[in-house]
Amino acid sequence: MVDRDRLFRDLLKNFFLEFVDLFFPKIAVAIDPKSIRFLEDEESPKPQEQAEKEATPQKQEASPSSNVLVQVRLRGQESCFWVHLESSPKADIKLERSIFHTFAHLDEKYNLPIYPIILQSAESSQRLETNGYRVEFVDRRVLDFSFVAIQLHRLNWRDFLQRRNPVAAALMPTMNVQTFDRPVVKAECLRLLTNLRLDAKKVKVISQFIEAFLHLNAAEEQVLQTEMERMGLLERERITNLLTSTTQANQQQGAEREALSLVFRLLKRRIGDLNPDLEAQVRSLPVNQVEDLGEALLDFNNEEDLKNWLREKTT
Secondary structure (H helix, E strand, O other), X not given: OOOHHHHHHHHHHHOXXXXXXXXXXXXXXXXXXXXXXXXXXOOOOOHHHHHHHHOOOOOOXXXXXXXXXXXXXXXXXXXXXXXXXXXXXXOOOOHHHHHHHHHHHHHXXXXXXXXXXXXXXXXXXXXXXXXXXXXXXXXXEEEEEEOEEEEHHHOOHHHHOOOOOHHHHHHHHHOOOOHHHHHHHHHHHHHHHHHOOOOHHHHHHHHHHHHHHOOOOHHHHHHHHHHHHOOOHHHHHHHHHHHHHHHHHHHXXXXXXXXXXXXXXHHHHHHOOOOHHHHHXXXXXXXXXXXXXXHHHHHOOOHHHHHHHHHHHHO
């Protein structure tokens, strides 16, 4: 299964300034590009996690989501952008309120002005009713918190066709795309991507995003080929090369995942369940070492044998 959560994080971490420029061009020009720094905020609760904790923590499980926190200088002032992907929260608490709770946590932790941006996908089961959270009494308004909500599923992909922006190429498939338009959208996304002249690493980030959200069936692939025939020869050649390299990369990644899965199954049989630290070490191994481990583990009798093997490989 594709980790869409990771895809969004990778997109923002590789194209944060382009993301801001796509949706907030006036703010983008005020950011010092050299000041961009991504903050790891593992301790901060995600909005739906906070909501579930306050609602029925024993019965609810955290839903997939992404939090990206970025520190920048905005017109010379140190500030933060908090971008949260709201995918499918399942909690009784109002979504706007849970967003405020997470914002308050970040405000307390970092003591910096924070610009909150909520990205909501079509998969979300709870809709945003407003773009803020307010607490009012008869005589006064105690709290008036607002955030920016980008509801991707309500955006028209055609409005982004002429934007020479890699984030536009990635996000168009997540917008309001009719079923019959899927091959056309993929063709336009690939056309835009190949014309941006990005390096190989960044092309991979965008192409994986497009493939994850616009994986076509056989009939749709035929329509895609028809759309490509209408393009110029050079554009068509670039897109064909991109599709070929993406397919090869996906096949390679699939083979790597299969090899790693096999190693974990064999390890479980030989020495039982691994603790989280050991599991993380195994997952971080390069492909050739995963293959070496697959052979070596046949001689393992306990967890210490695995630790010794890993120690030898990392020293």
